[in-house]
Amino acid sequence: MNEKKLAKILKEGVKNNKIKTGYKEVSQYIKGTKLIVLSKTLTPEKEEKIKKSAEESAISVISYPGNAVLLGRLCSLSYGASVVSLKNVSDDDVKELMSS
Numbered sequence: 001m002n003e004k005k006l007a008k009i010l011k012e013g014v015k016n017n018k019i020k021t022g023y024k025e026v027s028q029y030i031k032g033t034k035l036i037v038l039s040k041t042l043t044p045e046k047e048e049k050i051k052k053s054a055e056e057s058a059i060s061v062i063s064y065p066g067n068a069v070l071l072g073r074l075c076s077l078s079y080g081a082s083v084v085s086l087k088n089v090s091d092d093d094v095k096e097l098m099s100s
Contacts, residue, residue: 001062002100003074006037009093010075010084018088021072021081026050033085035094036061041068042082050083060094 013019020026023046026036030053038047038061054061064071068080075081 001065002097005093005100006062006064006097007074009035009086009089009097010037013084013086013088014075014077016088018086019075020085021075021077021079021083023050023083026083026085027053030054030057030059030085032087033057033059034089034091035059035086035097037064037071037084037086038062039064039066039068039071039080039082041071041080046083060098062097 020029023042027050036050036054036059038050051061068082071084072080075084
């Protein structure tokens with residue numbers, strides 16, 4: 001996975017206010033999402049639920065190897081984020097992240 005590219009996309013999402021963080025919020029606002037990033041901190045049950053919802057809605061899912069705190073830092077947030085969803089990601093960016 002290209003972590004620099006992912007960080008750039010996440011920071012852009014935060015700047016443009018097009019990002020949702022946390023399991024409840026991501027689950028609630030899954031419609032219109034293009035990309036979901038899961039940290040390894042997420043419980044297997046929650047991860048399975050999000051992956052199932054994403055699959056039904058044809059949303060790309062990336063498993064981030066770091067924990068929630070590292071994913072939060074990658075987004076330039078002052079708190080941890082076990083799961084992050086983005087709405088304003090270009091299809092090219094998603095393809096690039098999925099292939100790397």
